[in-house]
Amino acid sequence: MTADPHTGEPVRTNDSEVPIHRHYGPLPAEPSLREWITTRAGNGPPYRPRAMVYTGQGSPEMTAERVRMLQDVGAESVLLACDLPAQLGFDPDHRLARAQVGRAGVSCGTLDDLRTICAPLDLEKLDSLGMLANSVGHVGLPMVREVLAERGAEHVRLVMQNDPLKEFTARGTELFSPEQAVRIACDTVGYAIEEGMPGYAMAVCSNHYDVAGAGPVRALGIALANGITYLEELVRRGHSAVEAAKRIMLFVNERSDLFVCAAVFRVARALWGEILRERFSVRPDEIPPVALMGYAHGLETSNEPLVNVPRCTLSVAAATLGGVDYLCAASYDEALRVPSTEAAALAVRTLRVVGAEHGITASIDPLAGGHKFTDVEAWVREQVVRELDRIEERGGALACLYSGYIAELIDERRGTRQRQLDSGEREFIGENTAGAPRWQGLFAGSTEPVPGLDVVEGQLRERVRKHKEQHAGPALDGTLERVRLAARGTGNLLPPSAEALRAGATIEQIIEATRSGFREAG
Amino acid sequence: MSRRPRVVLAKVGLDGHDVGVLLIAKHLTEAGMEVVYLGKRNLPETIVATAVAEDADVVGVSSLSGGLGEFSVEVVRLLAEQGADIPVITGGIAEDDEIGWAIDAGVRHHFGPGEPIQHVVDTFYGLTSRA
Numbered sequence: 199m200t201a202d203p204h205t206g207e208p209v210r211t212n213d214s215e216v217p218i219h220r221h222y223g224p225l226p227a228e229p230s231l232r233e234w235i236t237t238r239a240g241n242g243p244p245y246r247p248r249a250m251v252y253t254g255q256g257s258p259e260m261t262a263e264r265v266r267m268l269q270d271v272g273a274e275s276v277l278l279a280c281d282l283p284a285q286l287g288f289d290p291d292h293r294l295a296r297a298q299v300g301r302a303g304v305s306c307g308t309l310d311d312l313r314t315i316c317a318p319l320d321l322e323k324l325d326s327l328g329m330l331a332n333s334v335g336h337v338g339l340p341m342v343r344e345v346l347a348e349r350g351a352e353h354v355r356l357v358m359q360n361d362p363l364k365e366f367t368a369r370g371t372e373l374f375s376p377e378q379a380v381r382i383a384c385d386t387v388g389y390a391i392e393e394g395m396p397g398y399a400m401a402v403c404s405n406h407y408d409v410a411g412a413g414p415v416r417a418l419g420i421a422l423a424n425g426i427t428y429l430e431e432l433v434r435r436g437h438s439a440v441e442a443a444k445r446i447m448l449f450v451n452e453r454s455d456l457f458v459c460a461a462v463f464r465v466a467r468a469l470w471g472e473i474l475r476e477r478f479s480v481r482p483d484e485i486p487p488v489a490l491m492g493y494a495h496g497l498e499t500s501n502e503p504l505v506n507v508p509r510c511t512l513s514v515a516a517a518t519l520g521g522v523d524y525l526c527a528a529s530y531d532e533a534l535r536v537p538s539t540e541a542a543a544l545a546v547r548t549l550r551v552v553g554a555e556h557g558i559t560a561s562i563d564p565l566a567g568g569h570k571f572t573d574v575e576a577w578v579r580e581q582v583v584r585e586l587d588r589i590e591e592r593g594g595a596l597a598c599l600y601s602g603y604i605a606e607l608i609d610e611r612r613g614t615r616q617r618q619l620d621s622g623e624r625e626f627i628g629e630n631t632a633g634a635p636r637w638q639g640l641f642a643g644s645t646e647p648v649p650g651l652d653v654v655e656g657q658l659r660e661r662v663r664k665h666k667e668q669h670a671g672p673a674l675d676g677t678l679e680r681v682r683l684a685a686r687g688t689g690n691l692l693p694p695s696a697e698a699l700r701a702g703a704t705i706e707q708i709i710e711a712t713r714s715g716f717r718e719a720g
Numbered sequence: 721m722s723r724r725p726r727v728v729l730a731k732v733g734l735d736g737h738d739v740g741v742l743l744i745a746k747h748l749t750e751a752g753m754e755v756v757y758l759g760k761r762n763l764p765e766t767i768v769a770t771a772v773a774e775d776a777d778v779v780g781v782s783s784l785s786g787g788l789g790e791f792s793v794e795v796v797r798l799l800a801e802q803g804a805d806i807p808v809i810t811g812g813i814a815e816d817d818e819i820g821w822a823i824d825a826g827v828r829h830h831f832g833p834g835e836p837i838q839h840v841v842d843t844f845y846g847l848t849s850r851a
Contacts, residue, residue, distance in 0.1 A: 297733065297789070
């Protein structure tokens, strides 16, 4: 619903009943920002992101228990953290998967696994569901779709991590060549378009470039260049830029300065709209709402985990003030290990508190127009545009990946934070200043390694062996053959992959069939 | 004629974070060592075969996402089976007890995040038989 944000009754839900308006100052000139404000303002406050959880560990049953608890305490969007074997297309019984099954995420390599994970979720109340599938989008998205369809929950939106280009330089879970990776990612988005699936089949990600060392501003420039590459491929295939953009969200991050963080989000929204308008000739009134995702972090310490709570709270506030649409919050023990139950629950509560209390979400775009914020935002925007232009001048994201330019961009800035901390110019409470080792126990929180994951891994190895025995046969082989043929040709990989999943294929079987087809295609 | 100390470095398991191991490789090279880097996703037998074929002085294995103890201990065991007296160093992230049993099983040193680079280089250098 579009509305003049300057109409409507002010809210007075503060102790002195001070009237707080939906929006202050003039509407921005940038069409994407203007559209965002008028659309969101019409719905009234709170102007808060959906509370997202990035979670998963151990077996599907263990993760099912976790996601249900997190939904009970306020999570509205579930992004499943899959273990490394699932991210890379290996079954739990593969030798390279040893001691990694269910460790960095949940073991989820079959449709049965995802059914189990989602079984206790109340899908009527869930906003969105997705999983980590940056190199295996053609397996991940059909899994999610199948489970939602079986449960009659097609209204639940997608939130898929399906951005393989960043994996080559920022995260290291690349599987295929960059061109093949782009093909899989765009097959995935194309399938979501053709099937009319709501939500986002891809999250174009700057976060991992930031984590890898590029810093959040440069990271956004690289991510936007990747986004252009995906959009160009989708348009080349005949999709409209508008339909493609509807299925793509931007995963943005900044974890060190409230004002810079808010500016990075606002700049991302504005520039993505500008890219659609200027490079893809989308009329301003046709640009779909830009969806921004974030993951609120701070400088996190493993020595005093509870002290990470205020850091992450400030980070949640920063992203919220910048207009983030979907937000995860780091748990206080993430510097140590996969979050404990208590820490994960508190992170969700943190999201909900910031989303409802202290007036953070009473007005939309509340920082705009402030002298400091305006200056900071202008600087951020200029730098992001400069980085994006440099990549475009060098032939775009794919060319710069091959030439090593993207890796250079990351390497150049790597170590900035550490240098600032080592020199003492940047304070890190309890670490490089105000240290109190004697009292660290006060800030320990509740976190321990989950016991028995080695036993769980053994059980999952055995389970997948039985699963493969039970489903082996001509029916399954036929579906895998169709995956191979699609990979060898140019057809969309998702329909045959979905068919294979329904026939009981494991992720490794589908990835092997894909690899065979790619190899034959040369 | 003596040759430069030779080190084999490898990522084990499925972890793709290679910034740390590449940084170590750079510093070891600058310190005068020859580095053979096997890249990502190696099995223990690949690492051991390379270490033996290259007549390595030290093997370094890295993982930040699980499996460090299990894979490194298997590297130690396979080296011993082949009669190759090559020390193994681990780098990356693992729970304390996992590091403890890897050390007990014969891994010579473990380096976690934040370890001073010079200390890592000195440790590698000190273990090379030709140093």
